[in-house]
Amino acid sequence: MNPDPANTGKRSTEPTDLTVQAVIARRTSCRAYQSKPVPEAQVLQILEAARLAPSACNQQPWRFAVVREAGLRRRVVEEGFRPGIKMAWALDAPVHVVVGMERSFVTHRFMAFIAGVDYPWVDIGIAGEHLVLAATELGLGTCWIGWIRPRALAKIVGWPRSVQPVMVITVGYPDDSAPGVPPALRRKALTELVRWW
Amino acid sequence: MNPDPANTGKRSTEPTDLTVQAVIARRTSCRAYQSKPVPEAQVLQILEAARLAPSACNQQPWRFAVVREAGLRRRVVEEGFRPGIKMAWALDAPVHVVVGMERSFVTHRFMAFIAGVDYPWVDIGIAGEHLVLAATELGLGTCWIGWIRPRALAKIVGWPRSVQPVMVITVGYPDDSAPGVPPALRRKALTELVRWW
Numbered sequence: 001m002n003p004d005p006a007n008t009g010k011r012s013t014e015p016t017d018l019t020v021q022a023v024i025a026r027r028t029s030c031r032a033y034q035s036k037p038v039p040e041a042q043v044l045q046i047l048e049a050a051r052l053a054p055s056a057c058n059q060q061p062w063r064f065a066v067v068r069e070a071g072l073r074r075r076v077v078e079e080g081f082r083p084g085i086k087m088a089w090a091l092d093a094p095v096h097v098v099v100g101m102e103r104s105f106v107t108h109r110f111m112a113f114i115a116g117v118d119y120p121w122v123d124i125g126i127a128g129e130h131l132v133l134a135a136t137e138l139g140l141g142t143c144w145i146g147w148i149r150p151r152a153l154a155k156i157v158g159w160p161r162s163v164q165p166v167m168v169i170t171v172g173y174p175d176d177s178a179p180g181v182p183p184a185l186r187r188k189a190l191t192e193l194v195r196w197w
Numbered sequence: 198m199n200p201d202p203a204n205t206g207k208r209s210t211e212p213t214d215l216t217v218q219a220v221i222a223r224r225t226s227c228r229a230y231q232s233k234p235v236p237e238a239q240v241l242q243i244l245e246a247a248r249l250a251p252s253a254c255n256q257q258p259w260r261f262a263v264v265r266e267a268g269l270r271r272r273v274v275e276e277g278f279r280p281g282i283k284m285a286w287a288l289d290a291p292v293h294v295v296v297g298m299e300r301s302f303v304t305h306r307f308m309a310f311i312a313g314v315d316y317p318w319v320d321i322g323i324a325g326e327h328l329v330l331a332a333t334e335l336g337l338g339t340c341w342i343g344w345i346r347p348r349a350l351a352k353i354v355g356w357p358r359s360v361q362p363v364m365v366i367t368v369g370y371p372d373d374s375a376p377g378v379p380p381a382l383r384r385k386a387l388t389e390l391v392r393w394w
Contacts, residue, residue: 019334020217020220020330024249024331027249027251029251047390047391048218049218049221051390053221054329054341056341062390063392064391066391082311111344115344115345115346117364118318121318122318122321124322125318125319125325126325128322129323132251133330144253146319148312148314149312157394166319167319185255187248187249187257190241193261195260195263195356196263
């Protein structure tokens with residue numbers, strides 16, 4: 001699973017035969033991208049990782065719109081994101097993956113109502129993170145963007161009413177030379193999160 | 198990241214220096230477990246993977262209750278799961294990780310309302326799957342169980358009202374000799390899931 005040598009960026013020259021633990025530790029939200037394209041084989045690889053995700057009742061509610069065309073990426077950023085947060089960096093990312101949720105599964109929704117657990121949202125998180133971790137392994141940077149306008153995004157990518165855009169994941173080679181790359185965010189300690197028996 | 202040699206089961210004797218793609222391809226829902234315990238170091242490792250997950254506004258809404266004590270595991274299965282589905286196999290799993298969601302983050306919920314995206318559920322999916330993939334890498338089997346009674350589970354693990362149980366993940370060494378282990382579930386083809394530009 002080595003990245004295309006012709007597309008080797010700064011981070012992707014590092015070894016990519018990492019353990020899951022190492023890939024998880026390496027992943028940060030990437031907000032500075034090189035303009036060079038991501039090879040289609042790699043885009044397919046990360047989509048394949050998402051495709052294999054587990055989901056409640058195996059409903060696979062995830063849908064993906066892969067936007068590489070520059071004009072449409074501009075519309076994703078200018079019309080599909082909410083204003084008020086600096087998102088210009090997202091224009092540099094050569095791939096936008098709009099992650100949508102198919103909401104027409106009656107069983108899924110009925111069971112979610114009964115159990116009080118909104119399974120399709122959880123499933124979207126699982127599948128999207130498969131994509132993110134597979135991309136990280138290939139030396140690609142990613143960023144989950146949730147501050148979106150679902151209706152505008154659905155119109156841009158032509159999804160039917162049953163598919164609700166949930167997130168956009170930007171994908172591309174990180175530009176480590178960009179100024180002001182923020183440090184990784186602090187995480188709570190396990191003692192704050194875990195009870196044991 | 199090799200498993201404790203003293204706890205090497207059938208699957209865990211296979212190489213664990215797998216790529217993310219290989220771990221994702223290997224993961225299936227495990228519903229037959231050996232009774233031998235999971236070393237605490239491994240439990241900590243998989244919790245650490247979950248801890249490092251990304252989340253909206255870095256709110257880290259996930260909480261974990263790690264249940265290894267046999268009496269309490271019985272209560273998780275008998276009181277915390279919904280009836281009607283065969284769950285006796287879950288009793289054999291030496292570790293139950295109850296995954297909960299802290300719902301007291303006002304900003305998080307306000308933004309979710311504005312954007313129409315229920316971020317904390319997505320975040321739970323991301324963190325839980327970090328745990329699952331890290332466990333798979335260690336040769337452990339896992340199963341996401343969503344058919345739960347949130348209130349009963351909250352009582353069992355003593356969570357405050359602000360923390361809602363969302364899922365239970367069973368963890369343990371797979372018992373590959375168990376009869377009737379179901380095959381991996383079929384996934385939709387990428388052509389059914391993806392639009393391209």
